[in-house]
Amino acid sequence: MFLAFTLAEQPRTYFVMERYRDDNAFRQHMAAEYGHRFNAEIGKHIEGDTTSLTWLEEFPHQGEAA
Numbered sequence: 001m002f003l004a005f006t007l008a009e010q011p012r013t014y015f016v017m018e019r020y021r022d023d024n025a026f027r028q029h030m031a032a033e034y035g036h037r038f039n040a041e042i043g044k045h046i047e048g049d050t051t052s053l054t055w056l057e058e059f060p061h062q063g064e065a066a
Contacts, residue, residue: 001017
């Protein structure tokens with residue numbers, strides 16, 4: 001899953017959320033050639049120093065086991 005957002009009060013600030021099946025799927029994605037090409041290209045458009053990763057833990061939905 002790939003979702004892109006911008007901050008309402010800072011429309012040139014972006015947040016992209018990607019969700020992977022598991023850690024191995026994420027590692028495969030990071031190692032793929034298309035990822036290297038994407039990161040090289042996006043670097044030309046970033047105003048700050050870099051992008052950053054934030055790891056999130058999903059809360060269980062009501063009625064689901066943790």
